[in-house]
Amino acid sequence: MKKLVNNAEDVTVEQLKGFGLACEDIDVHFDPNYVCVAGGVQDRVALVSGGGSGHEPLHGGYVGTGMLDAACPGQVFTSPTPDQMFEAGKAVNGGRGILQIVKNYTGDVLNFQMAADMLRDEGIEVRNVIIDDDVALKDSLYTAGRRGLGTTVIAEKVCGAAAREGYDLDRLAALCKKVNIHGKSMGMALTSCTTPQNGTPSFELPDDEMEIGIGIHGEPGIMRSKIKSADEVTEILTDRILDDEAYTRNLSEWDPAKGDWVDVEVTDITLQKGDEVIAIVNGMGGTPLSELYTVYAKLADLTARRGVKIVRNLVGNYITSLEMAGVSITLVKTDEEILRLYDAPVKTPALRWGM
Amino acid sequence: MKKLVNNAEDVTVEQLKGFGLACEDIDVHFDPNYVCVAGGVQDRVALVSGGGSGHEPLHGGYVGTGMLDAACPGQVFTSPTPDQMFEAGKAVNGGRGILQIVKNYTGDVLNFQMAADMLRDEGIEVRNVIIDDDVALKDSLYTAGRRGLGTTVIAEKVCGAAAREGYDLDRLAALCKKVNIHGKSMGMALTSCTTPQNGTPSFELPDDEMEIGIGIHGEPGIMRSKIKSADEVTEILTDRILDDEAYTRNLSEWDPAKGDWVDVEVTDITLQKGDEVIAIVNGMGGTPLSELYTVYAKLADLTARRGVKIVRNLVGNYITSLEMAGVSITLVKTDEEILRLYDAPVKTPALRWGM
Amino acid sequence: MTDTLAGAVTAPMVRAWIEKSAKVLADNRAHLTELDSPIGDSDHGNNMDRGFKAVLEKLPQGDDIGAMLKSVAMSLISKVGGAAGPLYGTMFLDGAKPLAGKTSLTGEELARFFDDAVAGVMKRGRSDVGMKTMLDALAPAAKAFREEIANGSDMPAALKAAAKAAEQGMEATIPMQAQRGRASYLGERSIGHQDPGATSSYLILQAFSDAVEEAVQ
Amino acid sequence: MTDTLAGAVTAPMVRAWIEKSAKVLADNRAHLTELDSPIGDSDHGNNMDRGFKAVLEKLPQGDDIGAMLKSVAMSLISKVGGAAGPLYGTMFLDGAKPLAGKTSLTGEELARFFDDAVAGVMKRGRSDVGMKTMLDALAPAAKAFREEIANGSDMPAALKAAAKAAEQGMEATIPMQAQRGRASYLGERSIGHQDPGATSSYLILQAFSDAVEEAVQ
């Protein structure tokens, strides 16, 4: 195993230590592990997210002014535990409630629900919004449902700006849900990846094959094929996103009136001619930046042909799977509100503009 | 070969195309290939750099407000040709001369010299400043001399700010030389890398070995050893930087009085207790960000013990070798001038703050 | 065997069960992680081993079975993470609720424990038997245990039957197409692989049977 | 062979040399890149092949040898990049300077071409014989050519001797420790490998010898 690690059993701690030293505006806490904005949150909704480690810069790299207030890193590819979100939530609670942004993986959903229940017991209002934007998966009834991919980054950015604008908890949760149904992603892998704990690749991928429709945990995708050119790969991912039909599923959310978790039916938008989108061409951690630009060239071409206009873009490593080579594409349809909030200043280790 | 490419013979063009589409403030030109700030340069010194492709975001990613005005990408790992710098220089010439920042590789030095001669024939004043900060190499008489590594990024940032502050050509060249003798770097590789043209790794590295003292072109380093822990690797690199003695060598520069290239003796600073530095923990392209933070933790510890204070840091992929796994560390000693210019606003695809 | 020993599960037996589970999961760490590789994210063995190590550290002294099992639940919830953490945590938590203060369990009480545990997992996981999850081992085991007790079997025999049912349930996951958890993303490609969660569930139940067997010998 | 043919290098011979060089470098592309792998950055074959393809595209019609060689230089400078581009470019440029307008070259003129070419590379590269570079093939070849001409050898024989000297010079780079170019970074580890630039220089000189040999037959 070729990794810059010391103790493979718990790399998260040593990585967090360096992260805390490098980022002066961010406090790092251990046992339970979480990172949060130094100085806390006053009189506005606080924004918390988290997930397994190994997806850096997600989520810690998005903590800062104008984005997340706290992030809870689990073990590598393993969702964090409720005590982490419980402590993080208490630390950043600004008296106006907490929005937890949760990627749709069984472990994340369950652990964040438990944390929400615990925080609520402390008198803190909490809403969980699930991000499930992975169009590789068609069906929600016979699967765990679509996974959370790149739309998560946009949701964190947009909601972070909205929280600073003074959105209350319900309005912020509604905005986050809107971003989720406006976002669609799909990814592919050229190589597998190796968690420090295991020391061997998560799945085997022959030298001439690639995996299409992957998530971000080194798990296999929905299908395998011979390696194709960058243009062909981009076409597979983009077409699937552009052609994605209205996707309806139940998502669990907290019903304050009922005082219980309820299933709410949600339907995605479909992308139409004339739509304006934020595009992410995201590397999986081991993809040279230059290759991502090759993908972007084709993506821009394909969307333009369909009358979908890319008004903002991010090209780089934003939500990764350790050192995996591969790419995911995200398109989030914008409206005046989303674009205004996206453009608002942000200062985090991984996303920064306007300040 | 597992790469997101279409035409392996000339990936640079397809990558530049995407880069141009993604970056609205930057114009991309083909045949000869260069990228430059849209809108040109008025009434100040223009800043041009370049080098082989495969090091992204270097240099194209540093073109923009407050940094480079133009960048010339060669073929992968092959320095650009003089016609590229010639056209780029003419495009961004703002009437006050051009500073070319050149990494010390034989090909880069020679091609940028030829370009400078061509531009001078057009009546444009040009200075070339060589960056040679790689402390892995001890000797300049019997080698091509120290290579240009991470100090290049700081030089481009600092000189970009100075050009906007109105520094004239001589003062800017002097500043750039100061940054160079203030900067020290060293890198290592856990894996080799593969250029699209060749399709096989540039060098063989067994599963349990690593290469110390590498450059950025997939060439082997100064020595090989068994894989060590992140802390041990960081210690090897950091100690070599901190212990580096005054390094004296001749660097070629243009003498306007003589009208010829002359050799000028230059001596590096050595790092002392009480010094303040900008630190880069740089990934080689295929290193997970999280591992770089592990390295940063140890670097911060080692410098602190020696009384050297990190006042700014960059942790991420800034000067890469395709998908190579590995890390390089750069320390640039700051003074009031360097720090002020480093902190000045910058807006480029890869480095952005304050705007 | 005497009726007292055979008819009830005592606090030391429960403690032995937990300790044996920790050992068996440590021994099978690599195996469980390997099972999680083709249809998951290769962490199940690591997760369970980390969780049960924490369980042992925090396990309270004394004979309160409810307190012990609640402690197991809390340790798993705060140390496992992933899907398995909250699911196993819920299983022990919901199962332990009616057992607070108890120092030994009758067959009926243990049957209730298993039923509550299974119901807890189903609710938390929105899952059911046949979806290629831990439930495919747990639910048949709970059912088998209740049947054995109803038929008058003694505790070791009933637990043995439960472990056997879990083993069969675990094996039955191989031809299933997953409908919950990470494996469900693979669609038909999940067929042909044994579910890691069902495997850890079987191991835990087998540990229970073995612990009680050893205690009564 | 007649004196006219043997005593001079004509414009068609120079053209044939350039075309043969392009072919030989294309054929040896992988080989040169492989040589550049252990002690360089694995691009020398790609660079030279790309450069000479461009050379062929731009090569002017007509019999002006100076113009042809200057065109070769400019194509190499603008298409090769790396160290080899400016060095080979300078070699042809400096060598060609006194040859403008010439349609055939005497032995003395060609000897001067080689000397100027070598001097150009030395100045541009701040390098000398023994540093494990292309000069280790070029310089002995220039010397051998001048000696042969001085001794009254004819053109094919002198070029053959030059190519032979280049080949020996190329082989002599194997035990050398590099002092210039990328290979110098490796220090002692550069010992034992043949220099890619010396190899391409040999190939170009051998192509010259072969082209003239064929022309006079």
Ligand SMILES: Nc1ncnc2c1ncn2[C@@H]1O[C@H](COP(=O)(O)OP(=O)(O)O)[C@@H](O)[C@H]1O
């Ligand atoms: N919804 C669910 N209901 C019941 N069991 C589930 C569910 N989702 C996953 N599981 C079980 O959890 C196991 C995976 O656990 P683990 O690998 O530790 O977590 P993760 O999938 O988050 O990495 C699966 O093998 C399956 O048995």
Ligand SMILES: Nc1ncnc2c1ncn2[C@@H]1O[C@H](COP(=O)(O)OP(=O)(O)O)[C@@H](O)[C@H]1O
């Ligand atoms: N200073 C120099 N003087 C003469 N020849 C040199 C010098 N530096 C490098 N070379 C030659 O150039 C060759 C490498 O060319 P190439 O691989 O195309 O360029 P790069 O090293 O930039 O990748 C070396 O093998 C060597 O023969």
Ligand SMILES: [Mg+2]
């Ligand atoms: Mg997991």
Ligand SMILES: [Mg+2]
């Ligand atoms: Mg090169």
Ligand SMILES: [Mg+2]
């Ligand atoms: Mg798992």
Ligand SMILES: [Mg+2]
């Ligand atoms: Mg080379």
